[in-house]
Amino acid sequence: MSAEPTAAAPAPARRPGGDAGPRLTRWALRYTALAYLALLLILPLGAILAHTFQDGVGAVIDAITAPDAQAALRLTLLTVVIAVPLNTVFGIACAHLMVRGRMPGKSLINGLIDVPFAVSPIVVGLALILVYGTGGWFGADLAAIGIQVIFSTPGIVMAVIFVSMPFAAREVIPVLQEIGDDQEKAAATLGASGWYTFWRITLPAIRWGVSYGVVLTTARALGEFGAVTVVSGRISGETETLPLYVQKQFETFNSVGAYSASLVLALIALATLLALNLMRRKESR
Secondary structure: OOOOOOOOOOOOOOOOOOOHHHHHHHHHHHHHHHHHHHHHHHHHHHHHHHHHOOOOHHHHHHHHOOHHHHHHHHHHHHHHHHHHHHHHHHHHHHHHHHHHOOOOOHHHHHHHHOHHHHOOHHHHHHHHHHHHOOOOOOHHHHHHOOOOOOOOHHHHHHHHHHHOOHHHHHHHHHHHHHHOOHHHHHHHHOOOOHHHHHHHHHHHHOHHHHHHHHHHHHHHHHHOOHHHHHHHOOOOOOOOOHHHHHHHHHHOOOHHHHHHHHHHHHHHHHHHHHHHHHHHHHHHO
8 A cells, every 4th residue: 555645734824023023123223323323423523514614615724724733734644654654564563473473472462462452542641751751761861862752753653653553463463363374384385485475475365454454553643642642742833733733722712723623634534444445345346
């Protein structure tokens, strides 16, 4: 006797609106995130933009082209031009040492990288004064040969370098861990030198980690306030960066000057981020 075919079990009936709960949860999370971004980012930036042009475009141009504003902008860009490449090179070297190196004390180095995250920028400025000020460890010797660090451009650059030091390293380290070292070992077995392997294999593989580190370092260098306040002396036209200039304009009730300088800082940061996204989109094409 042939076995009778068994009927397939009926599929469980779906309750009407069964997916309503997860769908509502997704929409609630989405709108909560958008509201959070709007309150903390979009609305403040929109308010700055509105207040900047409340007296017309001419007032903004006059504020931006003022001699003290131009000097503050030049000093800010100078610190960025010096600090970002140095911290990028340091970040790549430190990341390579942490991931690929074999040496004792890597945990100590890993902790030291994060010191600028843990220490207040004010403390960083005070520490630089204690070391390089006229009464510090090296301040008198440097002054004897005509080098002034504190209350001058070198002190500002050192403060910015210190507070923005970890970003490139922290972006590159996980990328190096993710890509592994198989290609590097293969290149070594084929006779490639260490520098050739780094330039042709390692650096192209970590380029986007480096790029994001550059963006974060640039943003931190542009907006640094605490450490620079301590070591700069805030001399108008000489040791005043753009964030310090913004505060000074607020204190002197020059709101247009303060908002205009703030807008310049925001535009420089956004231009850096836009350039990164354009490069990435171009490469993806």
